[in-house]
Amino acid sequence: MELTGLIIVIGVALFFTYTNGFHDSANAIATSVSTRALTPRAALAMAAVMNLAGAFLGEGVAKTVSKGLIATPEGHQGLVILFAALVGAIFWNLLTWYFGLPSSSSHALFGGLVGAALAGSSTVHWDGVLEKVVIPMFLSPVIGLVAGYLVMxxxxxxxxxxxxxxAKRGFRLAQTVSAAGMALGHGIQDAQKTMGIVVMALVISGHHEGNGIPVWVKLACAITLSAGTYAGGWRIMRTLGRKIIELDPPQGFAAETTAASILYTTAYVFKAPISTTHIITSAIMGVGATKRVKAVRWGVAKNILIGWFTTMPAAGLVAAGTYGIAHLIVG
Structure with missing residues:
Protein backbone atom coordinates (compact mmCIF):
# COMPACT_ATOMS: atom_id res chain seq x y z
CA MET A 1 0.00 0.00 0.00
CA GLU A 2 2.75 2.44 0.95
CA LEU A 3 4.70 1.61 -2.21
CA THR A 4 1.63 2.51 -4.27
CA GLY A 5 1.25 5.72 -2.27
CA LEU A 6 4.93 6.54 -2.81
CA ILE A 7 4.62 6.09 -6.59
CA ILE A 8 1.52 8.30 -6.66
CA VAL A 9 3.20 11.06 -4.62
CA ILE A 10 6.34 11.02 -6.79
CA GLY A 11 4.18 11.15 -9.92
CA VAL A 12 2.18 14.11 -8.60
CA ALA A 13 5.41 15.82 -7.46
CA LEU A 14 6.84 15.53 -10.96
CA PHE A 15 3.60 16.89 -12.43
CA PHE A 16 3.92 19.85 -10.04
CA THR A 17 7.46 20.36 -11.34
CA TYR A 18 6.14 20.31 -14.90
CA THR A 19 3.54 22.99 -14.06
CA ASN A 20 6.30 24.93 -12.31
CA GLY A 21 8.29 24.81 -15.55
CA PHE A 22 5.61 26.16 -17.87
CA HIS A 23 4.26 28.52 -15.20
CA ASP A 24 7.63 30.04 -14.35
CA SER A 25 9.45 29.77 -17.69
CA ALA A 26 8.29 33.34 -18.30
CA ASN A 27 10.43 34.45 -15.34
CA ALA A 28 13.63 33.74 -17.21
CA ILE A 29 12.76 34.77 -20.75
CA ALA A 30 9.84 37.22 -20.85
CA THR A 31 12.08 40.28 -20.90
CA SER A 32 14.37 38.83 -23.60
CA VAL A 33 11.41 37.90 -25.79
CA SER A 34 9.63 41.23 -25.31
CA THR A 35 12.77 43.19 -26.33
CA ARG A 36 13.31 40.80 -29.28
CA ALA A 37 16.71 39.78 -27.96
CA LEU A 38 15.64 36.15 -28.47
CA THR A 39 12.89 34.47 -30.44
CA PRO A 40 10.32 32.72 -28.22
CA ARG A 41 11.36 29.18 -29.19
CA ALA A 42 15.08 29.90 -28.92
CA ALA A 43 14.50 31.50 -25.53
CA LEU A 44 12.47 28.52 -24.30
CA ALA A 45 15.07 26.02 -25.51
CA MET A 46 17.85 27.98 -23.81
CA ALA A 47 15.83 28.25 -20.59
CA ALA A 48 15.10 24.51 -20.62
CA VAL A 49 18.80 23.64 -20.97
CA MET A 50 19.85 26.07 -18.24
CA ASN A 51 17.09 24.82 -15.91
CA LEU A 52 18.40 21.30 -16.43
CA ALA A 53 21.95 22.40 -15.58
CA GLY A 54 20.88 24.44 -12.56
CA ALA A 55 19.07 21.50 -11.01
CA PHE A 56 22.44 19.79 -10.36
CA LEU A 57 24.16 22.80 -8.78
CA GLY A 58 23.42 22.40 -5.08
CA GLU A 59 21.18 20.82 -2.45
CA GLY A 60 20.76 23.52 0.19
CA VAL A 61 17.29 24.63 -0.87
CA ALA A 62 16.09 21.01 -1.15
CA LYS A 63 17.22 20.27 2.41
CA THR A 64 15.40 23.34 3.72
CA VAL A 65 12.18 22.16 2.06
CA SER A 66 12.54 18.54 3.20
CA LYS A 67 13.28 19.22 6.87
CA GLY A 68 12.93 22.93 7.64
CA LEU A 69 9.22 23.69 7.15
CA ILE A 70 7.23 20.75 8.53
CA ALA A 71 8.20 17.73 10.60
CA THR A 72 8.53 14.69 8.37
CA PRO A 73 5.16 12.98 8.79
CA GLU A 74 5.14 9.23 9.28
CA GLY A 75 3.60 6.25 7.51
CA HIS A 76 0.66 6.22 5.16
CA GLN A 77 -0.75 9.43 6.62
CA GLY A 78 2.50 11.20 5.77
CA LEU A 79 2.16 10.31 2.11
CA VAL A 80 -1.43 11.57 2.13
CA ILE A 81 -0.19 14.89 3.56
CA LEU A 82 2.40 15.25 0.79
CA PHE A 83 -0.16 14.29 -1.86
CA ALA A 84 -2.60 16.93 -0.57
CA ALA A 85 0.14 19.59 -0.40
CA LEU A 86 1.07 18.97 -4.03
CA VAL A 87 -2.56 19.05 -5.19
CA GLY A 88 -3.01 22.43 -3.50
CA ALA A 89 0.11 23.80 -5.21
CA ILE A 90 -0.86 22.40 -8.63
CA PHE A 91 -4.37 23.85 -8.35
CA TRP A 92 -2.99 27.33 -7.67
CA ASN A 93 -0.41 27.05 -10.46
CA LEU A 94 -3.05 26.13 -13.02
CA LEU A 95 -5.49 28.78 -11.83
CA THR A 96 -2.97 31.64 -11.93
CA TRP A 97 -1.57 30.41 -15.25
CA TYR A 98 -5.09 30.54 -16.73
CA PHE A 99 -5.48 34.16 -15.69
CA GLY A 100 -1.93 35.07 -16.71
CA LEU A 101 -0.85 36.08 -13.20
CA PRO A 102 2.86 35.56 -12.36
CA SER A 103 2.31 34.09 -8.90
CA SER A 104 4.84 31.97 -7.06
CA SER A 105 4.95 28.20 -7.58
CA SER A 106 7.26 28.07 -4.58
CA HIS A 107 4.82 29.73 -2.21
CA ALA A 108 1.99 27.61 -3.59
CA LEU A 109 4.04 24.56 -2.56
CA PHE A 110 4.88 25.98 0.87
CA GLY A 111 1.25 26.95 1.47
CA GLY A 112 0.18 23.46 0.43
CA LEU A 113 2.66 21.87 2.83
CA VAL A 114 1.52 23.96 5.78
CA GLY A 115 -2.20 23.53 5.01
CA ALA A 116 -1.93 19.76 4.57
CA ALA A 117 0.27 19.38 7.67
CA LEU A 118 -2.21 21.29 9.83
CA ALA A 119 -5.13 19.27 8.47
CA GLY A 120 -3.22 16.07 9.18
CA SER A 121 -2.19 17.15 12.70
CA SER A 122 1.50 17.13 11.72
CA THR A 123 3.99 19.55 13.23
CA VAL A 124 4.70 22.78 11.38
CA HIS A 125 8.08 24.38 12.09
CA TRP A 126 6.74 27.92 12.37
CA ASP A 127 10.20 29.37 13.00
CA GLY A 128 11.39 27.81 9.73
CA VAL A 129 8.29 29.04 7.88
CA LEU A 130 8.88 32.55 9.26
CA GLU A 131 12.63 32.68 8.60
CA LYS A 132 12.79 30.81 5.29
CA VAL A 133 9.46 31.73 3.69
CA VAL A 134 7.54 34.65 5.21
CA ILE A 135 10.42 37.06 5.82
CA PRO A 136 11.99 36.41 2.37
CA MET A 137 8.50 36.79 0.84
CA PHE A 138 8.37 40.38 2.11
CA LEU A 139 12.06 41.24 1.79
CA SER A 140 12.92 39.77 -1.62
CA PRO A 141 10.51 41.94 -3.66
CA VAL A 142 11.76 45.06 -1.87
CA ILE A 143 15.36 44.07 -2.55
CA GLY A 144 14.49 43.25 -6.17
CA LEU A 145 12.74 46.61 -6.62
CA VAL A 146 15.55 48.67 -5.10
CA ALA A 147 18.37 46.66 -6.73
CA GLY A 148 16.68 46.79 -10.14
CA TYR A 149 16.34 50.56 -9.83
CA LEU A 150 19.99 51.00 -8.80
CA VAL A 151 21.36 48.70 -11.51
CA MET A 152 19.37 50.58 -14.15
CA ALA A 167 23.91 50.55 -26.97
CA LYS A 168 20.54 48.88 -27.51
CA ARG A 169 22.05 46.43 -29.98
CA GLY A 170 24.79 45.59 -27.48
CA PHE A 171 22.33 45.07 -24.65
CA ARG A 172 20.15 42.91 -26.88
CA LEU A 173 23.13 40.56 -27.25
CA ALA A 174 23.95 40.83 -23.55
CA GLN A 175 20.42 39.75 -22.73
CA THR A 176 21.23 36.30 -24.09
CA VAL A 177 23.70 35.94 -21.22
CA SER A 178 21.50 37.54 -18.56
CA ALA A 179 18.48 35.42 -19.56
CA ALA A 180 20.64 32.28 -19.38
CA GLY A 181 21.82 33.34 -15.92
CA MET A 182 18.23 33.86 -14.83
CA ALA A 183 17.20 30.43 -16.17
CA LEU A 184 20.13 28.79 -14.38
CA GLY A 185 19.06 30.46 -11.12
CA HIS A 186 15.50 29.22 -11.65
CA GLY A 187 16.84 25.67 -12.06
CA ILE A 188 18.95 25.98 -8.90
CA GLN A 189 15.99 27.21 -6.85
CA ASP A 190 12.89 25.51 -8.22
CA ALA A 191 14.09 22.02 -9.13
CA GLN A 192 15.47 21.62 -5.61
CA LYS A 193 12.07 22.35 -4.06
CA THR A 194 10.53 19.28 -5.68
CA MET A 195 13.63 17.23 -4.85
CA GLY A 196 12.99 18.04 -1.20
CA ILE A 197 9.42 16.74 -1.45
CA VAL A 198 10.47 13.52 -3.20
CA VAL A 199 13.19 12.87 -0.59
CA MET A 200 10.62 13.40 2.16
CA ALA A 201 8.30 10.86 0.49
CA LEU A 202 11.16 8.34 0.22
CA VAL A 203 12.02 8.79 3.91
CA ILE A 204 8.36 8.40 4.95
CA SER A 205 8.01 5.16 2.97
CA GLY A 206 11.28 3.75 4.31
CA HIS A 207 13.12 3.80 0.98
CA HIS A 208 15.72 6.40 1.96
CA GLU A 209 17.58 7.68 5.02
CA GLY A 210 18.93 11.15 5.67
CA ASN A 211 18.58 14.29 3.56
CA GLY A 212 20.98 13.40 0.74
CA ILE A 213 19.40 13.51 -2.72
CA PRO A 214 19.73 10.41 -4.93
CA VAL A 215 20.98 11.09 -8.46
CA TRP A 216 17.83 9.66 -10.03
CA VAL A 217 15.73 12.17 -8.06
CA LYS A 218 17.84 15.06 -9.33
CA LEU A 219 17.63 13.75 -12.88
CA ALA A 220 13.86 13.18 -12.80
CA CYS A 221 13.13 16.62 -11.35
CA ALA A 222 15.56 18.36 -13.70
CA ILE A 223 14.18 16.72 -16.83
CA THR A 224 10.56 17.34 -15.83
CA LEU A 225 11.23 21.00 -15.01
CA SER A 226 13.00 21.44 -18.35
CA ALA A 227 10.15 19.77 -20.24
CA GLY A 228 7.65 22.08 -18.56
CA THR A 229 9.82 25.09 -19.34
CA TYR A 230 10.01 24.18 -23.01
CA ALA A 231 6.21 23.86 -23.10
CA GLY A 232 6.16 27.59 -22.37
CA GLY A 233 3.92 29.89 -20.40
CA TRP A 234 2.72 32.40 -22.94
CA ARG A 235 -0.04 33.98 -20.83
CA ILE A 236 2.33 34.91 -18.01
CA MET A 237 5.06 35.91 -20.46
CA ARG A 238 2.78 38.64 -21.86
CA THR A 239 2.14 39.99 -18.36
CA LEU A 240 5.82 40.16 -17.39
CA GLY A 241 7.11 41.27 -20.79
CA ARG A 242 4.59 43.92 -21.74
CA LYS A 243 1.78 44.60 -19.29
CA ILE A 244 3.88 45.90 -16.38
CA ILE A 245 6.01 48.16 -18.58
CA GLU A 246 7.24 48.24 -22.17
CA LEU A 247 10.86 47.13 -21.79
CA ASP A 248 13.85 47.99 -23.94
CA PRO A 249 17.06 45.87 -24.06
CA PRO A 250 19.01 47.79 -21.37
CA GLN A 251 16.03 47.53 -19.02
CA GLY A 252 15.60 43.84 -19.77
CA PHE A 253 19.31 43.21 -19.11
CA ALA A 254 19.17 45.14 -15.82
CA ALA A 255 16.09 43.25 -14.59
CA GLU A 256 17.48 39.81 -15.47
CA THR A 257 20.93 40.51 -14.03
CA THR A 258 19.42 41.80 -10.79
CA ALA A 259 17.09 38.82 -10.42
CA ALA A 260 19.74 36.22 -11.23
CA SER A 261 22.18 37.71 -8.71
CA ILE A 262 19.57 37.56 -5.93
CA LEU A 263 18.65 33.95 -6.81
CA TYR A 264 22.28 32.79 -6.56
CA THR A 265 22.87 34.65 -3.30
CA THR A 266 19.80 33.25 -1.56
CA ALA A 267 20.42 29.69 -2.80
CA TYR A 268 24.09 29.44 -1.84
CA VAL A 269 24.52 31.87 1.05
CA PHE A 270 21.19 31.59 2.87
CA LYS A 271 19.86 28.29 1.44
CA ALA A 272 16.49 30.02 1.35
CA PRO A 273 13.83 28.87 -1.13
CA ILE A 274 12.70 32.21 -2.55
CA SER A 275 10.32 32.93 -5.40
CA THR A 276 11.84 33.56 -8.82
CA THR A 277 8.51 35.16 -9.77
CA HIS A 278 8.66 37.72 -6.97
CA ILE A 279 12.25 38.61 -7.76
CA ILE A 280 11.96 39.16 -11.52
CA THR A 281 8.63 40.97 -11.26
CA SER A 282 9.87 43.39 -8.62
CA ALA A 283 13.13 43.91 -10.55
CA ILE A 284 11.09 44.83 -13.65
CA MET A 285 9.12 47.36 -11.57
CA GLY A 286 12.32 48.87 -10.17
CA VAL A 287 13.93 49.12 -13.59
CA GLY A 288 10.79 50.68 -15.06
CA ALA A 289 10.59 53.29 -12.32
CA THR A 290 13.88 54.84 -13.53
CA LYS A 291 12.09 56.00 -16.67
CA ARG A 292 9.37 57.66 -14.63
CA VAL A 293 7.23 56.33 -11.83
CA LYS A 294 4.08 56.46 -13.97
CA ALA A 295 5.76 54.34 -16.65
CA VAL A 296 5.05 51.29 -14.49
CA ARG A 297 1.44 50.15 -14.79
CA TRP A 298 0.83 50.03 -11.07
CA GLY A 299 -2.72 48.73 -11.53
CA VAL A 300 -1.30 45.53 -13.05
CA ALA A 301 1.37 45.49 -10.34
CA LYS A 302 -1.32 45.76 -7.66
CA ASN A 303 -3.16 42.71 -9.03
CA ILE A 304 0.12 40.77 -9.04
CA LEU A 305 0.84 41.76 -5.43
CA ILE A 306 -2.61 40.65 -4.33
CA GLY A 307 -1.94 37.31 -6.02
CA TRP A 308 1.39 36.99 -4.19
CA PHE A 309 -0.15 37.34 -0.74
CA THR A 310 -3.14 35.17 -1.61
CA THR A 311 -1.00 32.27 -2.84
CA MET A 312 -0.01 30.58 0.43
CA PRO A 313 -3.41 30.69 2.17
CA ALA A 314 -5.29 29.71 -1.01
CA ALA A 315 -3.02 26.74 -1.76
CA GLY A 316 -3.11 25.81 1.93
CA LEU A 317 -6.91 25.75 2.01
CA VAL A 318 -7.10 23.58 -1.11
CA ALA A 319 -4.45 21.25 0.36
CA ALA A 320 -6.34 20.98 3.66
CA GLY A 321 -9.57 20.16 1.81
CA THR A 322 -7.78 17.63 -0.36
CA TYR A 323 -6.30 15.97 2.72
CA GLY A 324 -9.75 15.69 4.28
CA ILE A 325 -11.18 14.02 1.18
CA ALA A 326 -8.18 11.73 0.63
CA HIS A 327 -8.15 10.72 4.31
CA LEU A 328 -11.81 9.71 4.09
CA ILE A 329 -11.17 7.65 0.96
CA VAL A 330 -7.96 5.84 1.91
CA GLY A 331 -8.15 6.08 5.69
Missing part, protein backbone atom coordinates in the same frame (compact mmCIF):
# COMPACT_ATOMS: atom_id res chain seq x y z
CA UNK A 153 20.55 53.95 -12.82
CA UNK A 154 24.14 52.68 -13.04
CA UNK A 155 23.63 51.53 -16.63
CA UNK A 156 22.10 54.88 -17.61
CA UNK A 157 25.05 56.73 -16.08
CA UNK A 158 27.74 54.46 -17.56
CA UNK A 159 26.29 54.61 -21.08
CA UNK A 160 25.08 58.22 -20.98
CA UNK A 161 27.46 59.25 -23.78
CA UNK A 162 26.96 56.15 -25.94
CA UNK A 163 25.06 56.06 -29.19
CA UNK A 164 21.55 54.91 -28.15
CA UNK A 165 21.05 52.61 -31.14
CA UNK A 166 24.44 50.92 -30.72
Missing amino acids: VAIIWLFRKSNPHK
